[in-house]
Amino acid sequence: RLEALEKREDAWRKLEPVFETTIQVNHQPFGNHGLTAGTYFLDDNNLQDLHYCRLPSSPQDNSHWVRFPGHGPAQDWSGLLVSFALAVYEHDLIINVISEIGNQTDMQRHSLDLVLLKFSTGEYHPLARHPRIHVQSSPDAQPGVIPTVLGDSLVLVVGSEENTSLHQLFIFDWKTGHKRLQHETAKEGYSTPVFVSPELLLVPNLALSSFEVWHLPPSDPNTTPPIQILSLQLPAVSHPFSIFGLTCDGGSSPFIRSIPDIVPRPFFPSPENSVIIANLRVETYRRPRSTKYYTLIISRRALLDTIQKLLVSTKPLQWADWGPPISRWFRVAESRGILTSTSAGQRCTLLFPHTHGRSTVGVVDFNPHNFRRNAEGEDNGGNGRMEEGKFDHEGRFSEEVYMGLKCVVYNAPDEYDFDAVLMDEERLLGVKVSTFENDIDFLPPLINIESA
Structure with a gap:
């Protein structure tokens, strides 16, 4: 060595x-x-x-x-892969950020979600209590999202196409799905x-x-x-x-x-x-x-x-x-x-x-x-x-x-x-x-x- x-x-x-x-x-x-x-x-x-x-x-x-x-094992998926975060060394983990129409009765609202996958198999990650975590619903079909992950913490900076004056900082525990923080900041702040x-x-x-x-x-x-x-x-x-x-x-x-x-x-x-x-x-x-x-x-x-x-x-x-x-x-x-x-x-x-x-x-x-x-x-x-x-x-x-x-x-x-x-x-x-x-x-x- x-x-x-x-x-x-x-x-x-x-x-x-x-x-x-x-x-x-x-x-x-x-x-x-x-x-x-x-x-x-x-x-x-x-x-x-x-x-x-x-x-x-x-x-x-x-x-x-x-x-x-991008959607993992799901077969019937019509959303968009917006971004992704990698923790391959730590957890054999890929977190894909996806956006899709959240409710077929309201075509103007899009659901922003996290899909937690095991890189080596492509299956849902076994350490994630919820293999899919909901972030927000908004009019944005393709918001700007910057994710990063370390340990149990997943951090997202989310920008808005619809409301350009708004940036949000989200922090999740990806293992439990618990949302620890949702914080708003100024336009193009973060x-x-x-x-x-x-x-x-x-x-x-x-x-x-x-x-x-x-x-x-x-x-x-x-x-x-x-x-x-x-x-x-x-x-x-x-x-x-x-x-x-x-x-x-x-x-x-x-x-x-x-x-x-x-x-x-x-x-x-x-x-x-x-x-x-x-x-x-x-x-x-x-x-x-x-x-x-x-x-x-x-x-x-x-x-x-x-x-x-x-x-x-x-x-x-x-x-x-x-x-x-x-x-x-x-x-x-x-x-x-x-x-x-x-x-x-x-x-x-x-x-x-x-x-x-x-x-x-x-x-x-x-x-x-x-x-x-x-x-x-x-x-x-x-x-x-x-x-x-x-x-x-x-x-x-x-x-x-x-x-x-x-x-x-x-x-x-x-x-x-x-x-x-x-x-x-x-x-x-x-x-x-x-x-x-x-x-x-x-x-x-x-x-x-x-x-x-």
């Missing part, structure tokens, strides 16, 4: 692929996707099915797409929630340019519901710029595993030591081509410690009061829609802008041992560079943005025309989106990094 770990670490430092391959997508995707447990998930433009592909670990592996019905720990939830609030911290007590119908305990502000934006996009990713490392590994690993990264990613789009309507894309990376362990220290605060905390010591900023290449950067343990992958529309694939490593080793010139042929402590935001923010979280950045030797790049413990997955007559095609080239 130690030898396998050392080989993996050395391969990530050099970023020299063991092999590269391209996986053709043979169906028409709608746009939602996910990568976990060595498996890439992609929805379908028919809004009925998921498809997944187990990614190869060697050039000899034959990857192919498998259809996974986006992708991230678990800092099983008890703490980070919810980006675009309307307030902040992160809300919510506490989730142990799930029990008699306990108090989840409550917001902190508001952490982003740096103030300079006039006339605004933050028009704010999404997060917390990686797929589980805090609790109740099943054996789907894909055996010599070593599993500690989730407490992992990082949280926030992707920002800053622009102004007054200046064409003024858009800048930034990625903010926060140490999960340091954020946990910071939250514990700041619990006494009853007002929004300014960026300078919480952010600089535990964060690192990067300017990144333009992203396409829902495609955002991802992380695995103490590493994350970013696309850095380059010439002629191409990008440099970078892996940012926050492991203290690795950046100390790089600083001392003991990185065994790695191509890492150390980052400075002050972010050049080109005047987009009205305050100096300092960064205390140390890291080393490794760049792949070649340039790529990816629209996004994802990662897990052993590989990078570059995604290319091509558009033609309003169609979207995903062409994911796979770069296997871990040494065989």
